[in-house]
Amino acid sequence: MPVTIADLIALALTGFDVLTVTAEPIEDEYQYVTDLGTVWRARLRAVADARGTEPAPPGTVEAVTALVEEAGRVTDPHRAIDWLSTLPQVTLAAFDEPA
Amino acid sequence: MRFMEARPDGRAVVYAHIQADPLVARAAGLLAEADTTQRLMARAVMNGESPDPATWRTIFPTLFGPAAPLPGDPVRDRSEAVLEVSLLVADRGDQTRSQFRGAIVESLTERLLSARTGPVRRERRILFDGRPTEIHPYDVTVEREGAGEAWDCKWGARGIKPDVLHQLDDARRGAADEGERLLAGLVVFDARRSCEVRLVRVRGPVAPDSVKLVALEGLDRLAGRKPA
Numbered sequence: 626m627p628v629t630i631a632d633l634i635a636l637a638l639t640g641f642d643v644l645t646v647t648a649e650p651i652e653d654e655y656q657y658v659t660d661l662g663t664v665w666r667a668r669l670r671a672v673a674d675a676r677g678t679e680p681a682p683p684g685t686v687e688a689v690t691a692l693v694e695e696a697g698r699v700t701d702p703h704r705a706i707d708w709l710s711t712l713p714q715v716t717l718a719a720f721d722e723p724a
Numbered sequence: 725m726r727f728m729e730a731r732p733d734g735r736a737v738v739y740a741h742i743q744a745d746p747l748v749a750r751a752a753g754l755l756a757e758a759d760t761t762q763r764l765m766a767r768a769v770m771n772g773e774s775p776d777p778a779t780w781r782t783i784f785p786t787l788f789g790p791a792a793p794l795p796g797d798p799v800r801d802r803s804e805a806v807l808e809v810s811l812l813v814a815d816r817g818d819q820t821r822s823q824f825r826g827a828i829v830e831s832l833t834e835r836l837l838s839a840r841t842g843p844v845r846r847e848r849r850i851l852f853d854g855r856p857t858e859i860h861p862y863d864v865t866v867e868r869e870g871a872g873e874a875w876d877c878k879w880g881a882r883g884i885k886p887d888v889l890h891q892l893d894d895a896r897r898g899a900a901d902e903g904e905r906l907l908a909g910l911v912v913f914d915a916r917r918s919c920e921v922r923l924v925r926v927r928g929p930v931a932p933d934s935v936k937l938v939a940l941e942g943l944d945r946l947a948g949r950k951p952a
Contacts, residue, residue: 657882660921668917684785691782698773701818707880710918711768718761719785724915724941 630720631677633689634669637716640693641665644712647705654706661706665713672722688719725872725904726851730861736847742823743831743846751809751824752831754802756839760941760951761786762806767913767940769810770825777807822879825913829877833864833911836946837875843867850874850906852898858891864911872899873907881918884910886926892935909936916941 641662648658696712699705714724730736742748755763765784774780781788784803793800813824830846837844848865849857850872866873874895876888892908899906912919916939923937944951 654882656925657922660925661918664917664921682785683791684782684789687782688785688789691779695768695772695774695779695783704771706882707771710881710914711764711771714764714915715768715783718764719783721786724764724917 628681628686629677630679630681630685631673633681633685633719634673634677634716636689636693637669637712638666640696640712641669641709643693644696644699644705644708647699648702648709650702651706658706658709661709665709668724669713669716672717672720676720682720685719689716692716692719725899725902725906727845727848727865727867727872728851730847730849739823739827742820743827745824745827747809747812748824748827748831751813751828752835754806754809755828755832756835756947758802758806759799760943762803763913763940763943765803766806766810769807770813770821770828772814775811775815777811780807780811825879826877829879829911829913830863832913832943833875833877833946836943837864837866837873840946840948841866841868841871841873850895850898852902855894855898858894860891862891862895866907870905871907872904873909875909875911878910878912879914881912881914881922884912884919884922884926889923889927889935893931896934907936908934909938911938911943911946913940913943915939 645658645662692712692715696708699708717724755766765787769780786792787803813821816824834844834846845865845867847861849861851857862874863877864875876892878884896906896908919937919939938946942951
């Protein structure tokens, strides 16, 4: 069965979850981290709802896999907060979707 | 309303060396001509962990994948150049790369504004009659008679803080009190969506439309161009 856009968005969300955990020690930014989770998860799920059954475009399986691996390399919580904004944007760019 | 040179403090002296580094000018020059995805790649790489360009080429299939322009095409060549310069910034180490990123956003803002208007200056204070001078200078100003602008530049949405908004709003109100027009705004090298959620939380007493926000997707508007 071919990999779909919904599969890759689900994968991207696992990377997002990892970044959220990494960002946790910065208590002052708890609200911002929560807000980022709310808006970006909603945006990614909207794309999954609209295009989820489409086969993954060429190069996107490797792209999202590498992106999630990169997110897993982030150990600094401050950088993780920056990546909570970056990862969804990069995921959307892979599908040629606006942020 | 008068613009004037900021008296350099210790931070400014140190930061001036970063601002003058040729890598800053090179990165800003490339990003001024880049499209939104290339700018997004720069943001990811400069904030990333992997030093391997192949990893980043994989992560951005619309720039380097099977459907992307071929090597030799000007767009592809720009993508490669943006990747190369972004990895050089990332290689500077945590503390230094943070300063480089800030300087790059300021230099990029200066270049984009200069394509539309002028004179454009850096690190300037704005004085108003009967008002105390703000402590921090504005990153980039447009000192055009009747159409002044004051911009603060941020690498990420997290840099949007109440004091930043307050200072911009105060400048706008000071100009209005003197019957002048001053466009006060934030340039943020981050997604508009992230900036907006940040703004909602930190805006405080600043009115919703008093500070203009230019995010990563809309940077070309500074130059009077539609987003690429």
